[in-house]
Amino acid sequence: MxxxxxxxxxxxxxxxxxxxxxxxxxxxxxxxxxxxxxDKVGEDDMFxxxxxxxxxxxxxxxxxxxxxxxxxxxxxxxxxxFAGDLLGQSIATSFGISSYQIPLLGVYGACSTxxxxxxxxxxxxAGGFADRVVCVTSSHFASAEKEFRFPLEYGNQxxxxxxxxxxxxxxxxxxxxxxxxxxxxSGKGSPRARITGITVGKIVDYGLKDSMNMGACMAPxxxxxxxxxxxxxxxxxxxxxxxxxxxLGKVGQKVLIDLMxxxxxxxxxxxxxxxxxxxxxxxxxTHSGGSGCGCSAVTLSAYILKQLEEHNWKKVLFMPTxxxxxxxxxxxxxxxxxxxxxxxxxCV
Numbered sequence: 001m002x003x004x005x006x007x008x009x010x011x012x013x014x015x016x017x018x019x020x021x022x023x024x025x026x027x028x029x030x031x032x033x034x035x036x037x038x039d040k041v042g043e044d045d046m047f048x049x050x051x052x053x054x055x056x057x058x059x060x061x062x063x064x065x066x067x068x069x070x071x072x073x074x075x076x077x078x079x080x081x082f083a084g085d086l087l088g089q090s091i092a093t094s095f096g097i098s099s100y101q102i103p104l105l106g107v108y109g110a111c112s113t114x115x116x117x118x119x120x121x122x123x124x125x126a127g128g129f130a131d132r133v134v135c136v137t138s139s140h141f142a143s144a145e146k147e148f149r150f151p152l153e154y155g156n157q158x159x160x161x162x163x164x165x166x167x168x169x170x171x172x173x174x175x176x177x178x179x180x181x182x183x184x185x186s187g188k189g190s191p192r193a194r195i196t197g198i199t200v201g202k203i204v205d206y207g208l209k210d211s212m213n214m215g216a217c218m219a220p221x222x223x224x225x226x227x228x229x230x231x232x233x234x235x236x237x238x239x240x241x242x243x244x245x246x247x248l249g250k251v252g253q254k255v256l257i258d259l260m261x262x263x264x265x266x267x268x269x270x271x272x273x274x275x276x277x278x279x280x281x282x283x284x285x286t287h288s289g290g291s292g293c294g295c296s297a298v299t300l301s302a303y304i305l306k307q308l309e310e311h312n313w314k315k316v317l318f319m320p321t322x323x324x325x326x327x328x329x330x331x332x333x334x335x336x337x338x339x340x341x342x343x344x345x346x347c348v
Contacts, residue, residue, distance in 0.1 A: 003126060003127075005197075005232050005233065006228070006231060006232025006233070007228060007231070007232060008199055008200050008201075008202070008225075008228050008232060009197065009198060009199040009200070009228070009229065009232035009233060010119075010122075010123060010126070010197065010198040010199075010200075011196070011197050011198075011233075012122060012123075012125075012126035012195070012196065012197075012198075013126065014126065014176070014177045015177060015194035015195060015196050015346075016121075016122045016125045016126055016174055016175070016176065016177075016194065016195045017174065017175050017176070017177065017179070017180040017191035017193070017194050017195070017348070018172055018173070018174060018191055018192045018193045018194070018195065018305065018345070019071045019073075019132070019173045019174065019175045019179070019180065019183060019188075019191050019192070020067055020070040020071035020172075020173050020189070020191075020192060021067050021070070021170065021171060021172040021173065021192060021300070021301040021305060022039045022040075022062075022063050022064075022065075022066035022067035022069075022070060022170070022171050022301060023037075023038045023039050023040070023063065023168060023169070023170050023171075023297070023298040023301040023302045024038070024039060024040040024041075024042070024059050024062045024063045024066065024168060024169050024298075025038045025040070025041055025042070025059075025166070025167060025168035025169075025294070025298055026041075026042050026045040026140070026141070026166075026167030026168060027041065027042060027043070027044060027045055027167075028045075028141070028164075028167065028279075028284065029041070029166060029167060029168055029278060029279075029298065030042075031284070032278055032279045032280055032284060033277070033278075033279075033280055034277065034278055034298075034299065034302055034303050037302035037303055037306065038168075038298060038302050039063075039066050039070075039301075039302070040062055040063075040066065042059075042167075045140070045141070045142065045167055047059065047062075052140055052142040052143040053087060053091060053092060053095075053140075053143050054095070055140060055142075055143070056085065056087070056092040056096070056138050056139070056140035056143050056167075056169075057091075057092050057093075057095040057096030058096065059092075059096070059138045059140065059167070059168065059169035059294070060083070060085070060092060060093060060096035060097055060136055060137075060138045060169045060171075061096045061097060061099065061100075062169070063136055063138070063169040063170060063171035064081070064097055064100060064134060064136050064171045066171070067134065067136075067171040067172065067173050068134070068173065071173040071183075071188065072183070072186075072188035072189070073132065073173065073188075075100045075101065075102050077132055078102045078132050078133060078134050078173075079103070079124075079129075079130035079131060079132055079133055080102065080103050080104070080105055080121075080124060080130055080133045080134075081097060081100070081102040081103070081104050081105070081133065081134040081135075081136065082105050082107055082116075082117035082118075082120050082121050082133060082134070082135045082136075083097060083104060083105075083106060083107065083117065083134075083135070083136045083137065084106055084107040084108045084109070084113045084116075084117065084137055084293070085113070085137060085138050085139065085293055086110065086111075086139050086143075086144050086165075086292065086293055087143060087144075088326075090106050090108060092138050092140070092143070093106060093136075093137075093138075094106075096138070097136065102134065105120065107120065109320075109322045109339055109341065110293070110322030110323050110324050110325075110339070111139070111214075111218075111246055111247050111291055111292055111293055111295065111296070111320060111321060111322040111323065112201070112246060112296075112320040112321055112322030112339050112340055112341050113137040113293045113297075113320070113322065114135070114137045114170060114246070114293060114296045114297040114300065114320045115246070115296070115318065115319065115320035115340070115341035115342070115343055116320075116341050117135035117136070117137060118135050118172065118174070118195065118318075118341075118343050119198045119200060119341050119343060120135075121133040121134075121135045121172075121174045122174060122195045122198060122343075123198070125174055125175070125176050131175065131176050131178070131179050132173060132174065132175045132176075132179055133173075133174050134171060134172065134173055134174075135171070135172045135174065136169060136170065136171035136172070136297075137169065137170065137293040137294065137297050138168065138169035138170075138293055138294050138297070139165050139166055139167070139168065139169075139291075139292030139293040139294040139295070140165070140167045140292075140294075141164065141165045141166070141167045141292075142167075144165040144292055145165065162212045162213070162214075162287050162288060163214055163215065163247060163249045163275055163286065163287065163288045163289050163290055163291035164279065164286035164287065164289070164290050164291065165290075165291055165292035165294075165295075166247075166275075166278060166290045166291065166292040166294040166295040166298065167292075167294065168292075168294030168295070168297065168298040169294055169297065169298070170294065170296075170297025170298045170299075170300060170301040170302075171297075171301075172300075172301065174195070175191070190348060191348055192305045192308070192309055192348075193305050193308045193309070193345050193346060193347060193348060194345070194346050194347075194348055195343055195344065195345055195346075196344045196345075196346050197233060197342075197343070197344030198341070198342065198343055198344070199225055199228055199229040199232060199233075199341070199342035200225075200341055201221055201224065201225035201228075201339045201340040201341045201342070202221075202224065202225075202339070203221070203324065203337045203338070203339050204220045204221040204223075204224045204337065204338050204339070205220075205335055205336075205337035205338070206220045206335075207335045208335060208336055209333070209334070209335050209336060210336070211323075211325060211330055211336060213251060214247070214249070214252070214291055214323045214336070215247075215248040215249040215250070215251040215252020215253070215255065215275075215288055215289075215291075216251055216252055216255050217323050217336040217337075217338050218247075218248055218252055218321040218322065218323050218338040218339075218340065219248055219252045219253075219255035219256040219259060219321075219338070220255075220259060220338060221321060221322075221337075221338030221339050221340045222245050222248065222252075222256050222319060222321050222338070222340040223256055223259035223260055223263065224340070225319060225339075225340040225341065225342050226243070226256075226260060226265070226267070226317075226319065226340075226342065227260070227263050227265070229317065229319075229342045230265060233344075236265070237265055237266060237267045237269070237270050238269075238270070239315070240270055240315050240316055240317045241270070241313035241314055241315055241316055242270055242271075242272050242304075242313055242316040242317070243267050243270045243271050243272070243316070243317045243319065244271075244272045244273070244274065244296075244304060244316055244317065244318050244319060245271070245272075245273045245274070245275075245296075245319050245320070245321055245340070246273075246274050246275065246291075246295055246296030246319065246320030246321045246322075246340075247273070247274060247275035247289070247290055247291035247292065247295040247296060247320070247321060248273050248275060248289075248321055249273065249275045249276060249287075249288030249289030249290070249291065250276060250281070250288045250289055251288045252273070252275075252288070252321075253271065253273050253276065256271070257271060273289065274290065274295050274296045274299035274300070274320075275288070275289035275290035275291050275295050276289045276290075277299055277303065278290045278295060278298070278299055296318070296320040297320075300318060304316060304318065304345070305345075308345065308346070308347040308348075309347070311347050313347065314346060314347050315344065315345070315346045315347070316344075316345050316346075317342055317343070317344055317345075318342070318343045318344075318345050319340050319341065319342040319343070320340065320341065321338060321339070321340040322338065322339050322340070323336050323337075323338055324336070324337045324338065324339060325337075
């Protein structure tokens with residue numbers, strides 16, 4: 001039986017389970033509305049390190065360690081780890097999780113990396129190539145600002161369309177149906193949720209060049225993936241309790257809703273954005289909201305999966321979005337292409 005569906009989607013023959021997960025975040029995220037839900041909140045954003053990049057690596061290491069511990073597993077139980085971040089050559093990942101000595105498949109989808117890693121991890125298990133995998137990603141406000149925009153010492157002013165890069169890392173342990181049953185029988189607890197579908201996004205470029213308005217740059221890609229998902233799965237917005245983008249923020253949310261209305265889909269009742277949820281827009285001064293690889297990852301682990309576990313939601317479409325720029329492409333005057341990957345997650 002083929003597990004491919006439509007033009008760009010996958011429906012696993014058997015569900016792949018999120019056995020457990022963990023989130024580690026910085027101080028600002030800990031002060032936000034989801035603060036009490038995160039597994040670890042740093043006392044400061046250096047996390048005992050001497051550089052921002054080392055701090056981000058520590059976030060990944062901590063998130064993976066916590067996820068394995070919560071799942072009752074060791075690194076020897078994991079077949080592969082799918083991991084990535086925003087920094088050049090994915091150095092937060094390579095320095096962060098090298099000590100685990102788990103076979104690594106590095107991925108890069110900008111802020112959509114959580115979705116990409118979950119998609120690849122799910123396909124590897126559904127295809128019979130692995131029993132258990134870990135998917136992890138991270139971002140750090142200071143390391144990302146230095147990589148993509150301006151050193152913090154500049155004190156530059158940010159326009160209202162700008163988003164605030166989340167300091168955080170989310171890690172997820174995925175397992176097959178057989179592993180899930182074994183885990184439950186051995187007293188390691190029930191899985192948090194199950195993954196039942198994937199829609200892989202394509203690069204969409206509307207020619208926008210404003211790196212301080214990432215939401216508008218990424219929204220067309222989110223609309224493209226969402227429309228393709230509805231077509232491939234023969235579904236409608238009301239098939240989901242929530243349609244959750246990663247980090248469009250307030251500006252990008254408005255653009256996405258308008259684009260989907262043009263395509264004949266009203267998602268206004270179901271749409272939620274992790275970048276809007278993670279900060280208090282009134283008191284935390286993050287302008288349009290949050291962004292970064294860690295934004296959707298920690299929100300999924302701490303908040304979205306909790307809603308599914310408690311059966312407040314039964315089925316969601318989790319769709320992180322990414323802006324595929326670099327400091328080189330920006331300085332050469334290139335536009336900011338976007339991409340988004342959709343993951344169907346259901347309660348158990």
